[in-house]
Every structure is written in C-alpha cells, then in structure tokens.
Amino acid sequence: MDSGDFAVLCSERALGQILEVGMEETWARHKRVAEYVRKCVAEAGLEILPEHPSNALTVIKMPEGVDGSVIVTTVKERDKMLLANGQAEMNKKIVRIGHMGCIGKTQVTKAFEAFLRAFKEQHPKSPAAQHTENKPVTKPK
Numbered sequence: 001m002d003s004g005d006f007a008v009l010c011s012e013r014a015l016g017q018i019l020e021v022g023m024e025e026t027w028a029r030h031k032r033v034a035e036y037v038r039k040c041v042a043e044a045g046l047e048i049l050p051e052h053p054s055n056a057l058t059v060i061k062m063p064e065g066v067d068g069s070v071i072v073t074t075v076k077e078r079d080k081m082l083l084a085n086g087q088a089e090m091n092k093k094i095v096r097i098g099h100m101g102c103i104g105k106t107q108v109t110k111a112f113e114a115f116l117r118a119f120k121e122q123h124p125k126s127p128a129a130q131h132t133e134n135k136p137v138t139k140p141k
Contacts (some may be wrong), residue, residue: 074118
C-alpha cells in the first residue's frame with residue numbers, strides 16, 4: 001500500500017464516521033472539544049487568539065519571553081505529540097492545538113498537559129506557570 005492508497009483509506013474511514021453520527025453531531029462535538037480546550041487555556045491564565053476562534057483549533061498567545069517553537073519541539077520530542085507553531089509574523093508567538101476529526105477531550109487533555117509542562121519549563125516564573133502550579137488540568141466529562 002502506497003501513501004495515496006493510505007490517504008484514500010483514511011478518507012473513507014473518516015467519512016464513514018461522519019455518516020455514522022451525522023454532520024450536526026460532528027460539528028457539535030468539535031464545538032464541545034474546542035470550548036473545553038479554551039476553558040483549559042483560560043484556567044491557565046493564557047490568552048486565546050483570535051477574539052472569535054474557530055472550532056477547528058485553539059491558538060494560544062505566548063507571553064513575552066516564551067518561544068512557542070521551543071514548546072512545539074519539546075512536546076514533539078518528549079511526548080510524541082504534534083502541536084503547531086505560528087507562521088510568518090506569528091512564528092514563535094503562538095502555539096496551535098488542533099481538535100478536529102476523531103480527537104476528543106481525552107486526547108486534548110493529554111496534549112494540553114504536555115503543552116503546560118513544556119511552557120513551565122521554559123518560563124517557570126510567568127503568571128501562567130505560577131497559576132497552574134498546583135492545579136490539575138480540568139478533567140474531561
């Protein structure tokens with residue numbers, strides 16, 4: 001099986017899952033997961049961009065002195081998870097967490113916990129690191 005065959009197989013599987021639950025429920029699940037991630041970010045004292053975010057991903061603004069690309073690399077190497085850095089003028093200034101497809105609250109909780117560990121290592125004296133020092137991430141319901 002080559003990569004083209006694999007892509008077709010994955011697409012068929014994803015479409016099957018959407019057809020099974022319906023588009024409305026798929027969109028509703030994306031919204032629930034997005035709201036959950038944004039709640040975790042807010043509880044950590046961090047800022048979300050833009051003002052009216054998409055339900056496809058959450059964009060976390062890095063405070064002054066925190067390099068988002070270091071966090072992305074740390075999480076990738078240590079936790080084997082893919083977060084995304086900013087592009088162009090937003091390079092190093094944001095970290096993006098995607099939450100579409102079959103991603104649920106359990107997966108994004110693990111991703112956000114990995115993000116927080118890397119964030120705290122890079123900037124332990126920031127208000128966000130202090131704010132979350134003894135608080136667990138909101139657990140999924």
